[in-house]
Amino acid sequence: MSNFKRLNVNPCKMCMPIGAAVAFKGIEESMLLMHGSQGCSTYMRRHMSTHYEEPIDIASSSIDEQGTVYGGEENLRQGLKNLIKLYSPKVIGVVTTCLAETIGEDINRIVADFKKANNVKDISIITVPTPGYGGSQFEGYYLTLRKIVEQLGEKSRNKSSRINLVAANLSPAEIREIKRILDLFELEYTILPDISRTLAAPFTENYSKIPAGGTAVSEIKNMGDAAFTIEFGTLVDSSLSTAVYLEDKFGIPAYRLPIPIGLKNTDQLINTLAEISGKKIPLGLTEARGRLIDTMIDSHKYNGAGRAAVFGDPEMIYAVSSICQENGISPVIMATGTDLDIFQRKLKELTADSRDQNLIFSDTDFEEIRNYVNEYDINILLGNSDGAFIEEKDGIPLIRIGFPIHDRVGASRQQNIGYQGSNNLLDQITNQLLALKHDNYREDLYQKFYHSNKRTKSEKEIEELKVGEE
Ligand code: SF4
Numbered sequence: 074m075s076n077f078k079r080l081n082v083n084p085c086k087m088c089m090p091i092g093a094a095v096a097f098k099g100i101e102e103s104m105l106l107m108h109g110s111q112g113c114s115t116y117m118r119r120h121m122s123t124h125y126e127e128p129i130d131i132a133s134s135s136i137d138e139q140g141t142v143y144g145g146e147e148n149l150r151q152g153l154k155n156l157i158k159l160y161s162p163k164v165i166g167v168v169t170t171c172l173a174e175t176i177g178e179d180i181n182r183i184v185a186d187f188k189k190a191n192n193v194k195d196i197s198i199i200t201v202p203t204p205g206y207g208g209s210q211f212e213g214y215y216l217t218l219r220k221i222v223e224q225l226g227e228k229s230r231n232k233s234s235r236i237n238l239v240a241a242n243l244s245p246a247e248i249r250e251i252k253r254i255l256d257l258f259e260l261e262y263t264i265l266p267d268i269s270r271t272l273a274a275p276f277t278e279n280y281s282k283i284p285a286g287g288t289a290v291s292e293i294k295n296m297g298d299a300a301f302t303i304e305f306g307t308l309v310d311s312s313l314s315t316a317v318y319l320e321d322k323f324g325i326p327a328y329r330l331p332i333p334i335g336l337k338n339t340d341q342l343i344n345t346l347a348e349i350s351g352k353k354i355p356l357g358l359t360e361a362r363g364r365l366i367d368t369m370i371d372s373h374k375y376n377g378a379g380r381a382a383v384f385g386d387p388e389m390i391y392a393v394s395s396i397c398q399e400n401g402i403s404p405v406i407m408a409t410g411t412d413l414d415i416f417q418r419k420l421k422e423l424t425a426d427s428r429d430q431n432l433i434f435s436d437t438d439f440e441e442i443r444n445y446v447n448e449y450d451i452n453i454l455l456g457n458s459d460g461a462f463i464e465e466k467d468g469i470p471l472i473r474i475g476f477p478i479h480d481r482v483g484a485s486r487q488q489n490i491g492y493q494g495s496n497n498l499l500d501q502i503t504n505q506l507l508a509l510k511h512d513n514y515r516e517d518l519y520q521k522f523y524h525s526n527k528r529t530k531s532e533k534e535i536e537e538l539k540v541g542e543e
Contacts, residue, residue: 081410082440083459083462084410085384085385085409085438085460086209086210086211086411087120088203088205088208088213089204089212090107090168090169090213091120091210092209092210092211092212092217093201093213093216093217094131095121095210095214095266095476097164097217098121098129098268099265099268099272100288100293101163101288101289102163102164102283103163103165103283104162104164104165104166106131106133106149106152107131107133107134107168107170108134108149108168108173108178109145109170109171109172110135110172111133113133113170113172113205114131114132117131118130120477120479121477123477123479124478124479125245125272126485127274130282130283132152132156133152134148134173135152136148136172136173144176145173145176145178146183149180149183150187153165153184154191157193157196160282162196162283163197163290164199165196165198166199167198167199167200167201168200168201168217169204170205173204174204180202181200197224197225199221199225200224201216209409209410209412210386211386211387211413215314215315218265218315219313219314219315219318221293222293222296222319225294226296226322227297232298232300233298233299234300235261235299236255236260236261236263236300236301236303236349237262237263237296237315237316238255238265238304239306239315240265240267241305241306241386242388243490244487245485246486246487247488247490247494248268250488250491251490254342254491257357258347258350259350259352260346260350263296263299264288265315270284270285270287271284271285272284272485273485296319298323300325300349302316302325302326302328304327304328304330305332305388306329306388307329307331307388308387308391308413308415314327331388332388332389332391332490333392333490333495334392334393334396334489335399336362336365336396337395339490339491343362361491364492365492365496365499368496368499368500369400372500372503373401375503376400376503378452378509379397379402379403379502379506380429380453381402381405381406381451381453381454381502382406382408382442382451382460382463383404383407383455383456384406384407384442384457385456385475387411387416387435389474390408390420390456391423393474394407394420395423396499397502400499400502403427403429404427404431405431405449405451406431406445406449407424407432407434408432408433408437409434409436410436410438411435413435413436414435417433420433421433439460442460442463443466443467452469454469454472455472455474455502457477458471458477458478458479458480458481461480470505470508470509474487474489
């Protein structure tokens with residue numbers, strides 16, 4: 074956002090605690106308690122339940138006027154007691170909000186006192202400072218993963234051959250695809266967080282307050298013994314990176330990779346897995362790669378018409394812009410609401426040989442994005458459903474990718490990663506460009522030929538008249 078525009082209109086981000094909520098939902102038998110006013114947890118629950126189409130429980134310490142003035146410690150203590158009684162969780166995430174941080178609540182001290190006073194030994198209570206104004210959901214998500222490992226991870230004497238995989242904010246179906254790929258390499262692994270079942274629970278007759286699945290505490294404790302860590306996060310600041318923490322603290326080699334969307338990014342993941350497993354790339358993956366290349370060849374003649382605006386989470390923008398770039402779709406605008414220095418540099422590198430001028434914005438909002446979308450003849454939008462109003466107002470189609478998606482079903486079943494997922498995504502983009510071509514070609518022809526011929530003819534006629542007059 075420019076210095077002249079400090080007012081955020083239609084923010085292109087959500088606040089830190091919602092990233093924390095997604096991360097904690099991928100931990101087995103966990104519950105989240107937001108220390109702050111009640112509206113924050115309602116806002117998070119609303120966003121997550123429409124995106125995942127699942128019931129989302131998030132507790133709140135519900136600080137009121139009195140708590141705001143005199144401190145919310147008593148609310149937090151009582152909230153923890155109620156939560157333990159109602160849900161019997163094994164893990165509790167205590168995260169802060171704007172209000173709790175502004176009044177200076179010391180959640181580490183309050184939680185330590187609570188555990189001592191109530192003799193809490195068999196529940197892991199993890200604290201994460203996530204003021205809404207401290208960053209976006211992107212930063213809240215990665216910070217929370219790191220805090221979970223910092224507060225639970227241990228080092229034993231047993232070096233293990235397992236690998237850690239720190240996932241980006243992907244869909245449950247994409248986490249299942251990652252597991253399938255890891256299984257093909259016969260690797261033992263810990264995925265953090267594992268939302269594959271917790272946020273896409275199969276229907277059962279009996280309702281469970283905490284859905285089954287998620288990364289087990291025992292697995293997280295052993296992450297310090299792993300042989301390698303792979304983290305989907307090339308734009309994540311090292312202070313928020315779990316892979317960097319595990320490397321610094323326990324000496325575990327870190328591979329920080331982009332989200333595997335597109336040929337190059339997926340190759341990076343698959344080659345890394347082949348290297349660390351010491352195994353040949355399985356035939357199924359080689360064939361899927363070949364099919365993706367075949368799709369790229371088949372569709373490239375249509376994709377050159379694509380002028381895209383890509384927006385959302387920085388890591389997702391990087392991956393989606395990569396697939397655009399390698400398929401001739403020009404990612405003219407790449408924009409995130411997260412305030413991130415490295416974003417400019419990484420996206421500039423990615424689009425260095427682009428045929429168009431690329432506009433890269435961090436810390437921006439949808440008002441600014443919309444202005445440039447119209448000025449730069451964008452014909453396809455790629456991002457979350459918060460950009461849907463540009464589609465409505467300006468008639469530019471939006472392919473919904475990332476988080477959140479409120480106005481369509483199936484976000485938890487979206488599968489855009491790996492060779493197969495990239496194939497799906499590329500087909501969607503190409504088909505949308507084809508639809509645009511078919512919907513508009515008569516008008517385009519009229520504008521290009523009939524309209525310009527007519528002008529030429531009348532210009533000629535005027536000249537002939539002039540000659541006649543002379
Ligand atoms: S921005 Fe602050 S007040 Fe608003 S929902 Fe987020 S944490 Fe709560």
